[in-house]
Amino acid sequence: MRSLAEHLQLVMSRVRPLEPLALPLLDANGCVLAVDVTAPADVPAFHTSAVSGYAARAGDIAMASPALSPGDAGTAARIRAWPQDAWLP
Numbered sequence: 713m714r715s716l717a718e719h720l721q722l723v724m725s726r727v728r729p730l731e732p733l734a735l736p737l738l739d740a741n742g743c744v745l746a747v748d749v750t751a752p753a754d755v756p757a758f759h760t761s762a763v764s765g766y767a768a769r770a771g772d773i774a775m776a777s778p779a780l781s782p783g784d785a786g787t788a789a790r791i792r793a794w795p796q797d798a799w800l801p
Contacts, residue, residue, distance in 0.1 A: 714722070732746035 733743070735743065
């Protein structure tokens, strides 16, 4: 009987990496990049941590899972939001 390490060695000895493919972006869904991609500049070009966050009305998330309490995500503020205040691109 083979050990786990022996089975792993056997499997790894028989597999090879696939050759990279050149695909249009929309056809590449589910694929993995063959090389690292780097940006020539930071995007955005400024720190946005002070304005990164989400706001939600209590009624809209009443049935949501309490994965995080407001204190877990940083500073929580009490605001009043109305549907007409929402901006959707």
